[in-house]
Amino acid sequence: MNISNLQSLGWSHFYLQQLDAHAFEKLQSNEWFAFRISAIHRSIIKGVGHQWDDGEVELLCPDRFKPISEHLCVGDWVIAEQVNEHYRIVDVLEAKNQLERFSNQKRQMIAANIDYLFIVTSANRDFNMKRLERYLAMAYESSIEPVIVLNKIDLTEDPEVYLDEICTLKAHNVIGVSMRQPDTLLAFNHFLYAGTTIAMVGSSGVGKSSLINALFHSTSTPNDVNQAVIQDVGGIREDDDKGKHTTTSRQLIINEQSVLFIDTPGIRELKLLSAQDGIEEVFSDIVQLGLRCKFTDCTHQTEPGCQILRALEVGELSISHWENYQKLLKEDAFNERSAQGAYAQRQHMKSFSKQILRTQSKNREAKGK
């Protein structure tokens, strides 16, 4: 097992400790191998592993890991045994986090084991705080560290105005960059180190493709980021299940500094799904206010002593922030219920009652102080 090659692909103790003695022995004796899933196209699964500089290998998927989209996604780590010139998956390791989407009434995993979610916005009329809050909630819900990237700062006289507004959000990492001002791209270096996995979200036109090109494909940007020449991670023409040749797009990109970037089609169409905790984290100011309402079951509509109504009235809480919180909660509950039907209805009621109990006990604690 070539650990240093695997580490360049993001391998860490977290995955190693999931192996039992038998698996560890098989890996040591080169009978089994660890691979990171680099592309999934219909029934074809590709992975990169101990010899990743030689390119991707095709991984065979036993029936117990099907349907594939419910068991595996790009970024996952798997253990596979060699079968002639192929490798067959024997185990899928638990992911430290994953992004999911809601499609055809089903949950689908779209990317796993991500270190930073770059949430890209731009310093022009596309700038939208609500959208940023939505993406932040998604990142927190998935336990992925968010980095808000304000792109196109060349288009404004005063990027600070935008950055100040972003800093009112629950985000620790905020950078302002411009593709037209290459020096600003150095701000990315803090996040781009060997073995780190990045995914990027943001609405159309904010400059995601341009950033990906600069950080992962191009040779014309400054200093550290400039040598980011894409490594060819393997063949991109494959037989599909109809026996025709199709081109699969590259979904896990590895640059020269061994920074990994996941770009699956699903990431670009992400919708919020089951993000209750993430939403509460992003809107913790509102949650805190709600805890101080006079009545523990306050609906924040008309009740006397409601701290949210008071804060709205004196302008301490902005109406748009409050409305966005409610909208996201509703959307989240709707997605969650349609994803899981009646089962979800029950879970929803359960978690709703749990939430009430939690709030009541927090209120009692707060009042006891």
Ligand SMILES: Nc1nc2c(ncn2[C@@H]2O[C@H](COP(=O)(O)OP(=O)(O)OP(=O)(O)O)[C@@H](O)[C@H]2O)c(=O)[nH]1
């Ligand atoms: N002024 C300015 N324009 C930029 C900057 N970055 C990207 N652009 C331009 O913005 C436009 C959209 O950029 P893309 O990289 O295609 O945006 P995208 O987010 O990938 O868009 P989709 O592919 O639709 O998701 C292009 O015309 C870019 O040249 C920047 O920093 N400053």
Ligand SMILES: [Zn+2]
């Ligand atoms: Zn209230």
